[in-house]
Amino acid sequence: MSYLRPNFRHPAAPVNRIGFTEKDYEGSLSTLCAGCGHDSISSAIVSACFELSIEPHRVAKLSGIGCSSKTPTYFLGNSHGFNSVHGRMPSVTTGANLANRDLIYLGVSGDGDSASIGLGQFAHVVRRNLNMLYIVENNGCYGLTKGQNSATTDLDSTNKAGVTNPFDPIDLTNLALQLGATFVARSFSGDKEQLVPLIKAAISHRGFAFIDVISPCVTFNNNPGSKKSYDFVREHCESTATIDFVPMREEITTQYEPGTTQDVTLHDGSVVRLQKPIAGYRPDDRRAALNALRDAEENGEILTGLLYIDEDPNDLHDTLNTLSTPLNALDEAALCPGNKTLQSINKSFQ
């Protein structure tokens, strides 16, 4: 169990434009493992909403199932939330958005939730360009079910249970770009400097905004192949065939300059190499973004930052030409044609 921040409120806590303190954007205590990357993302969301001076109740939080999908409970306690079923957050969010176009829709999912069971819904919500922020808290495994490989697990990496992944990972940013997403970014849970501005930009984007956030699972991304691999405690647990020992871990943070790459060492000693596009990178060319992704991949690097944005696309409401008034605000008067019309309809069936 880990806290997003100490629970007392500093008298002189800074307030934002609408008079809220950052605390007003927090949720209940996290029940995730200490040091879980997902908690860092939650606090980044809190900061972003605070800095944007969003009224918390104008946000709807939706998620699927998984450790990642639990996190909406841990931020924006004054917002309605919906923890739906595994892999189906996109459809629920689509319906919610259709009902009330005036709220901000924040969807949180995991790599299992989005790249496996939910891949179809992910692809189609991208295609409809639903006005929402879709965050995948990507830890390359199934955390909540104890660490099985997911569809984003690196090729040949071995998980805590000793299973080596023989399949190429699915890169969701790549897929989102292919499918026409109008805002595509990637970041690292521990890089608040990069993540918070990205979340702010994504929320401000009118259309589908996707952020793939690499978020280490401190408990199951525990690669015995890594240099730190001899580990008394792990051996103990292995030979007793119980994987219920989770050492307390610190959250991993990082910070680096645009145009540079940065090696980040995970809890198990394995290393991810993050890269930020050079200052000159223009995120308005879908094809360039796709090629940049492939370039980085070929150098064994993970490209982060804002990869692509279409400044002013048509969202689903534009496409469907729906009324500017939220549909859930219309009453009988606006919706019901009345008996006179019905009688003339009867005529057409006589």
Place this chain on the structure above:
Amino acid sequence: MSYLRPNFRHPAAPVNRIGFTEKDYEGSLSTLCAGCGHDSISSAIVSACFELSIEPHRVAKLSGIGCSSKTPTYFLGNSHGFNSVHGRMPSVTTGANLANRDLIYLGVSGDGDSASIGLGQFAHVVRRNLNMLYIVENNGCYGLTKGQNSATTDLDSTNKAGVTNPFDPIDLTNLALQLGATFVARSFSGDKEQLVPLIKAAISHRGFAFIDVISPCVTFNNNPGSKKSYDFVREHCESTATIDFVPMREEITTQYEPGTTQDVTLHDGSVVRLQKPIAGYRPDDRRAALNALRDAEENGEILTGLLYIDEDPNDLHDTLNTLSTPLNALDEAALCPGNKTLQSINKSFQ
């Protein structure tokens, strides 16, 4: 109701290496609309299997649900077939292949079957590089349910019911390439010269082979916006709100040279522009293929032919390191560890 070919057998019909005539590769009568592109694909499959001298019973035909998915009944009458449920052919084929790696697996699907309800299974069977030929008979609509738009329908095209499609189409070849497919091709149902060799190559490929075959729906790709749009009969049907009139149509065929483009006029007068890569095109570079696809797309052309091939990939059996003997051929002796072992296992629980 249309016939693949006259039903009598010519005495001197040519036989292939294993002594079969082309007729031996046919199935029962097609119940599709006259002129349906799907029937052309069926006969291309028949020719390909005949020319490859495949023993019909060594082929397993699998499909989902749709007009396209009905076609396995119309070819290879001596092969087992499985018409499963909508969008789930990939998983059923995966299981079948795991059970017996020695058969040839021919999966037939539609654009609705694969790009909508089945997109997740499509993506994951690609990722597993299952050794099979996966054909999508792509008519850009839901034929069997009377012509709704599908996820591959062209942007802004209007279907027979007058519904204009507001979404970007999903290009399955593009997706397959992104997801690591080891054989990716596209063709046109009426272009036997191109299609038959592609099917032969795909069958010979050891791994996942995908062919996206553009296959006009003569009945519902009936675009009132097209030049032939004034149509007495259509108006008649429209005003009686019955769409049960299907004029007899001829199958559309075409033939053109590598490196050239070809305009093909569909039954409703609308035109598709097909392009064949130039002679020098080398289909061994995934990235080049992706770029070629985008180039063509940007010129409003549809790139056809063999787009990419990885000559010798690992298929799912290689990845899983399964026995060369088909698993369904193993008996008690090979599979059951026996009581002695069981007793020692009991010990481990005492």
Place this chain on the structure above:
Amino acid sequence: MSVVSTSGVSTSSANFFAKTGIESLNELVVKFANVNGTGSASANNLFAKAVFRMGLPVSPKNIFPSNIQGLPTWYEVRISEKGYLARRDGVDLMVAVNPQSMVKDVQEVVSGGYFLYDSTKPLDLRLIRDDVNYLGIPLTAICLREYKDPRQRQLFKNIIYVGALAALINIEFEVLTELIADQFKGKDKLIAPNVHALELGYQYASRHFNCPLGIRLERRDLVGDRILMGGNDAAGLGAIYAGATVAAWYPITPSTSVVEAFEKYAKRLRIDPGTGKQKYAVVQAEDELSAIGMVIGACWNGARAFTATSGPGISLMSEFLGLAYFAEVPAVLVDVQRTGPSTGMPTRTQQSDLLACAYASHGDTKHIVLLPSTPKECFDFTVMAFDLADYFQTPVVVLSDLDLGMNDHLSEPLEWDDARRYNRGKVLNAEQLDALTEQGKRFGRYLDVDDDGVCYRTYPGAHPNKGAFFTRGTSRDPYAIYTEDGTAYADNMDRLLKKFETAKSAVPAPVALPVRGKRKANLGIILFGTSVFAVEEAMDLLAGQGVYADALVVKAFPFHEDVVRYIDRHEQLFVVEQNRDGQLRTLLTSELGVAPAKLISLLNYDGMPLTANKVVSEIQQCLGADDEQSLQQAQ
């Protein structure tokens, strides 16, 4: 004596009359055997509509294949001035224009009945029965002569046989021309050619046969202000009137036309005059899981949303239905049943999704299911479904079937009370939330404040700092806080059961069918949905045989207390269902504790709508000769 046709075009050796042609006025079955995709539907509809306009009760059934073109398709029209709307076995007049199915078609004709065929080619001798009257009309030949465009030739062939029927069974020609005029209003150039085609047929028939035949029609005034409509149109329209603003669906026969109707009417009735923008959203989802997900998301967010599907869709939606049940989110589904299991017979009817809907999803779940029998009920129950879903915060299924949904039915006209207000259920707005706080009360999403199992909810965004809660499929306490406490879980499950109890008095009550002739009923019948047409007719037939039954048409699950009362009043009941496993009977025994021995299943599940004969013969068989006696004494 056998009259050889003197058709100027071709002479068919088989064109003769049987010794005796049947005689019947305003009581007959006319069946059309066509090839699908040949444009016969519009012509056949024209025929049925004309009979309807002559003031005669009519009930057409479309018996079509699961394919688009080239296979046999039938259109069976029952005309009955007695008002019977069920299917009836035996065809009085077969219009056989499909060579593929003729062998089968001719067998269906009743002895002394008529067989109209295209005599352009001589008739295959195997088709000749000496107890049938053959009416050869050279349809193809006439079209060849009259039309150039091959497609017009095909199309007008159908109109021509309708013209011929006008002469043969005495349909008022003006009614036909008037219908043509209505249909092509605005497209006037289409009118003349159609009328001409009608005349071609009319003239040919009058010239070659002594018209009208012994089976014929005469105007009556028996339909009053009733309408001829399909249940799917009515359900789609119901969603419009109920204020549905979001429709998410995935195409599947036979439910597709529900959302199509909704969209058609929405385009007419739901465009904002000022801006020209839509006051509704229709999304064709990528599959059924997504469709129901969208509906649940929209309802959670305070809109009225629905989906329409059929069996396979219900299976795919079941995980989400369990979520909506447990998380208490409204949702409306229209399930237009087809013949299952699996893909089954997608173009045939059945009532076999009842259990799948009532208990959808794993774990302990129960869902409200409404059971319409007529288009008017499709309309009314769809409207009601939205009120019930909102009030009880749970999914509600309107359980229709292919016969009801896709076939035209004679129905009471639709009505709407303009004073009616939508019942959005227990939803707290900002003011109410503030009031609550002033009263020092804490909002609890799952608090059973009114002791009826129904709690108060809030919509997202309702209040800056009050009333927000977390909706989830996991166990939670009355304040929507996640919990794994066994008692909190069990209490919540008990409350859900209490809520379902409360719903019993809110769902539509069953409808009683009184015993014939002021007798005392000596047996009872329970049924639902489209079985009502056959049962109504069967009750008359049985009465004629001295068996007096009353019946109860169940309209909803959970069962209204009137269902209990009815069952208690009878020792022995027949449960009539169009499925194999007696699914209604299962629900009656398990939910009401009725002794199964008391309920005799009367099942029809071949995919064709139930007939009165089937009901009568099964009941008689079951009663047995002696019982029948004793019954008669009992009167």
Place this chain on the structure above:
Amino acid sequence: MSVVSTSGVSTSSANFFAKTGIESLNELVVKFANVNGTGSASANNLFAKAVFRMGLPVSPKNIFPSNIQGLPTWYEVRISEKGYLARRDGVDLMVAVNPQSMVKDVQEVVSGGYFLYDSTKPLDLRLIRDDVNYLGIPLTAICLREYKDPRQRQLFKNIIYVGALAALINIEFEVLTELIADQFKGKDKLIAPNVHALELGYQYASRHFNCPLGIRLERRDLVGDRILMGGNDAAGLGAIYAGATVAAWYPITPSTSVVEAFEKYAKRLRIDPGTGKQKYAVVQAEDELSAIGMVIGACWNGARAFTATSGPGISLMSEFLGLAYFAEVPAVLVDVQRTGPSTGMPTRTQQSDLLACAYASHGDTKHIVLLPSTPKECFDFTVMAFDLADYFQTPVVVLSDLDLGMNDHLSEPLEWDDARRYNRGKVLNAEQLDALTEQGKRFGRYLDVDDDGVCYRTYPGAHPNKGAFFTRGTSRDPYAIYTEDGTAYADNMDRLLKKFETAKSAVPAPVALPVRGKRKANLGIILFGTSVFAVEEAMDLLAGQGVYADALVVKAFPFHEDVVRYIDRHEQLFVVEQNRDGQLRTLLTSELGVAPAKLISLLNYDGMPLTANKVVSEIQQCLGADDEQSLQQAQ
């Protein structure tokens, strides 16, 4: 008199003894309250295993949260030389090492019971009950003193309290050290530190408390050759022995360890010695729809394949289950039930998927469901499931639950008859197909040749030009040709029903639990699965109160005729189930026509395994005082 602990490390004001400590030999409940993710599981298992090795019946229950680290988790161990394996309310000795849950934990201790806690910090006064004995051990302090590595400090804390328990309730220390040796065979460097930790606890306890306490253990010879195993391990092993070669699954608690066990044993027992290649394939699918699709594809192609899942997976698989039922393709599923509906309580047990499995999917469907009660039955029934699925060409569900699957149970040892051959059912090979032709017979995939509803199938590729057929979810004739003919459809549906009838005699028969003391039973109990442990115990308790019951443990759906016989023999029966809606009762009434009035539901659905007390009190309550009298007279 209250003895103040003389712990050298800390003195807790609360560390005193109550007036009277309970006394009990070999009958007690010890409960461990831990924080999950702190490595307590291995230590707690060690404790239970040691008791088991002392020849004492033991039954541990893991009560864990749906999260990975930091939340309360409990391990409840019942020890009973009487052989009772059900949960029992009331804790005799609470090992409370989780500050978060202490308030709740101390309440659970029986009056006069013991409360072992970490006395490094003084005890919160709110935790003090004067009828409880407090045993303070400075676990943290000891670890701080003994270990450098913070993670080892955390880990060994658990081993230390196990050492202490050895002294306190008299566990043979050699048994513990022997277990450590077994566990770390090969990793010998781990042995000494663990033994040392045990000693630390042992010594501390012996020094500070008068050991053993009044509650203590003594070696017996009561477990014989029985094993201590979880049902999921047994089911996974069953799939190995049954010859399953394809496992396709999607992770979900509590079923995950079924496939994990299968894979673990396959790696040991299913590698081809010659080539080192796998004689099996395990695929983690992208979801449950894909998993069951793979299973169906593999079984269609002649392999034995299975999947394991839990409630939500069953909902998602239901469309495919309808296909397999109707197209007649074998499939084996292990459903390890958890508390529903929806996500419910994923780490709690329940028996609420019975209906969802028996009637899975839309349309008229019925599925074979096997109902194991013990790990041995998990093994045997999984093996049997493959034979039944192959023989009846239909899905078979092995319906386990979280308690059975994930908790260790004392079970008869597993056995295998080496003479046993797999029953692959009616499959024609090339020779048989040729023979058929010679006899001038035509192969019909859906021909009911043997009049038992079970037809002959062929595997793809079986014969160059014979026996090929098309498998589909649509209606077909006996020769597997697509048809929309109503009679052909109905005949096929009737045959499927006949096949289900045939299955009744093939499924495992129910097991009777005899009445206690050669009395005549005056009431009957029907139950299934893990309810057996509580019912066995309850029957003894009831007998003690003069209520003599016998019971029947149902082992399968469809119901074996012995179930009918048993019900007929009783006027009044209690149906014991761990769900809310009485799902077994629903099946009994609708499938066997039992009068519901005859079946009284006794339900437990709070997610915790059923206790004997619950059964006794509900039955007594229901019988009421006077009935009880009459019952006693009746003897």
